[in-house]
Amino acid sequence: MNWKGRVGIFGIGEAGVGRAHGKSAFMIQAEAIDSALNEAGISLDEVDGIINPNSLSDPRLRYAQSVAEYIGMSADKLRFVQTDPLGGAASGQSIHHAVMSIISGYASVVVVSGGDVLRSASGQSSQGAQAWMSGVMGKEFENPYGLSPVAFFALMTRRYMLEYGVSAETMAGVAVALRAHAATTPGAHLYGRHVSVADVLQSPLIADPIHRLECALISDGACALVLASADRRNGYKKKPVLVDAAAIAYGSGSGKIHEHMSQAADLYTPRSAARVASRQALADAGISLDDVDVLFAYDAFPVLPSLLVEGLGYADDGRGAEFIAGGNVSLDGPIPMNTNGGLQGYCHSGYNGGMFMFTEAVRQLRGEAHNQVPNAHIALVQGYGSHISRFPTTILRSE
Amino acid sequence: MENLPVPFVTADSEPFWEACNREQLLVQVCGLCGRPQWYPRGRCRYCYSYEMKWKEASGEGNVYSFSIVRRATDPAFAGMVPYVVALVELDEGIRMITHITDCELERLEIGARVVVHFREQGGFKLPVFRPK
Numbered sequence: 337m338n339w340k341g342r343v344g345i346f347g348i349g350e351a352g353v354g355r356a357h358g359k360s361a362f363m364i365q366a367e368a369i370d371s372a373l374n375e376a377g378i379s380l381d382e383v384d385g386i387i388n389p390n391s392l393s394d395p396r397l398r399y400a401q402s403v404a405e406y407i408g409m410s411a412d413k414l415r416f417v418q419t420d421p422l423g424g425a426a427s428g429q430s431i432h433h434a435v436m437s438i439i440s441g442y443a444s445v446v447v448v449s450g451g452d453v454l455r456s457a458s459g460q461s462s463q464g465a466q467a468w469m470s471g472v473m474g475k476e477f478e479n480p481y482g483l484s485p486v487a488f489f490a491l492m493t494r495r496y497m498l499e500y501g502v503s504a505e506t507m508a509g510v511a512v513a514l515r516a517h518a519a520t521t522p523g524a525h526l527y528g529r530h531v532s533v534a535d536v537l538q539s540p541l542i543a544d545p546i547h548r549l550e551c552a553l554i555s556d557g558a559c560a561l562v563l564a565s566a567d568r569r570n571g572y573k574k575k576p577v578l579v580d581a582a583a584i585a586y587g588s589g590s591g592k593i594h595e596h597m598s599q600a601a602d603l604y605t606p607r608s609a610a611r612v613a614s615r616q617a618l619a620d621a622g623i624s625l626d627d628v629d630v631l632f633a634y635d636a637f638p639v640l641p642s643l644l645v646e647g648l649g650y651a652d653d654g655r656g657a658e659f660i661a662g663g664n665v666s667l668d669g670p671i672p673m674n675t676n677g678g679l680q681g682y683c684h685s686g687y688n689g690g691m692f693m694f695t696e697a698v699r700q701l702r703g704e705a706h707n708q709v710p711n712a713h714i715a716l717v718q719g720y721g722s723h724i725s726r727f728p729t730t731i732l733r734s735e
Numbered sequence: 736m737e738n739l740p741v742p743f744v745t746a747d748s749e750p751f752w753e754a755c756n757r758e759q760l761l762v763q764v765c766g767l768c769g770r771p772q773w774y775p776r777g778r779c780r781y782c783y784s785y786e787m788k789w790k791e792a793s794g795e796g797n798v799y800s801f802s803i804v805r806r807a808t809d810p811a812f813a814g815m816v817p818y819v820v821a822l823v824e825l826d827e828g829i830r831m832i833t834h835i836t837d838c839e840l841e842r843l844e845i846g847a848r849v850v851v852h853f854r855e856q857g858g859f860k861l862p863v864f865r866p867k
Contacts, residue, residue, distance in 0.1 A: 474832075479809075482808075482811075484804060484807065484812075485808065486802075486806075494800050540806070541805050542804075543802045543806070546802075592780055597832065598774065603800065
């Protein structure tokens with residue numbers, strides 16, 4: 337697909353990151369959308385598309401429409417009102433859907449937003465939100481066994497550690513390396529909090545072998561991005577960050593799409609699918625991996641970014657955890673990754689958690705990040721979601 | 736241990752759960768291509784035939800991976816922790832999410848041989864496994 341440079345991100349906004357201070361999920365989303373539109377110099381009444389990944393604490397069938405209603409969007413103007421409840425993959429895929437709708441002419445200015453209050457839980461309790469998340473597992477053959485999200489990743493982690501001889505210290509080191517970036521990012525959920533490998537290993541086991549400090553945070557937070565045709569670059573305040581490629585792979589290994597863990601050929605689909613999606617994306621963007629200046633990879637639990645960097649080609653099979661824990665993704669390393677601390681340290685407010693990879697990528701490419709990578713020109717964002725089944729790769733570039 | 740979730744049964748899986756109530760573990764095998772399939776459904780995932788046949792499984796398999804859940808996400812399971820959730824590969828060649836019971840937690844390993852038994856849960860008998 338030749339989408340290179342045709343659509344741009346003209347504005348980003350965040351609100352209530354870490355803690356919403358008593359505000360509702362809808363309220364912080366309204367604030368994030370307003371700041372993204374303000375940055376872009378686009379009025380709400382110009383927006384004809386809105387995409388939202390739904391909420392964990394207050395799920396609604398038509399969540400994007402709920403947000404549009406809350407903020408008073410124009411019925412005459414709106415064309416594309418789309419809820420993408422795709423778990424962690426929603427962030428990448430929602431961006432892809434925005435690009436598709438703009439390139440097809442179905443919509444011209446699309447807001448991708450998401451927000452939740454998992455930490456302060458003004459909807460259900462935080463525990464309720466987590467229980468609901470357990471409920472998104474298979475209703476017949478997984479839920480009755482209490483396959484929690486953490487247990488799900490624990491199955492992957494244990495097999496990975498055994499097969500490749502990866503130590504608990506190395507897995508913990510992944511969380512430490514990523515959380516270090518949050519410690520130096522003002523506004524991050526874990527800003528100023530330094531974590532050591534010993535801290536991680538001494539934190540309680542939630543689902544063996546995963547410790548509490550290896551789990552994605554439970555945060556409040558909202559974010560928004562405004563996308564439009566790159567041709568309109570002179571009409572708006574900010575120079576756009578361009579979307580150069582958007583590719584998806586559905587990991588399975590058996591050649592058949594899957595939704596439940598039992599249907600995947602193995603538990604390493606993040607590696608095999610990221611390999612497929614990223615190769616396509618790099619080819620579409622006309623670049624190689626060496627051209628990527630800053631990397632984002634979904635990091636809900638250490639095993640995920642470990643497999644993703646293997647699939648992307650940064651590390652050999654089974655060496656991804658060692659690669660991340662060993663300093664290669666630090667700000668002065670060969671490929672800085674998750675420079676705001678990701679889901680491990682910046683913000684994980686549920687379905688939109690992965691969307692903060694995109695707001696941070698945009699900041700990096702504008703040269704506005706707290707943990708700025710010098711001369712960052714190209715970012716690769718490797719998403720993950722829907723029970724090791726969906727892997728969107730997106731390549732962003734500054735002009 | 737009340738309010739534990741029960742399986743959401745469909746027309747595809749009714750015979751499976753009826754067999755579980757008789758403490759029999761069934762797997763489906765395609766009558767056309769001969770491949771086994773999990774979970775129960777009306778159509779072969781591989782050759783697209785509608786010729787799925789039920790076959791009694793050996794009830795034995797290997798632990799493909801497992802986790803000792805020490806903190807329940809769903810409060811319904813809070814009274815059960817620590818429990819072992821596992822992906823078990825049956826000798827018939829399919830993998831299912833299940834529990835490993837009656838084991839020494841610290842001695843369980845990937846690859847361990849396990850055998851099915853059935854545990855009452857909300858009026859159902861769930862297939863679970865224990866070390867052989």
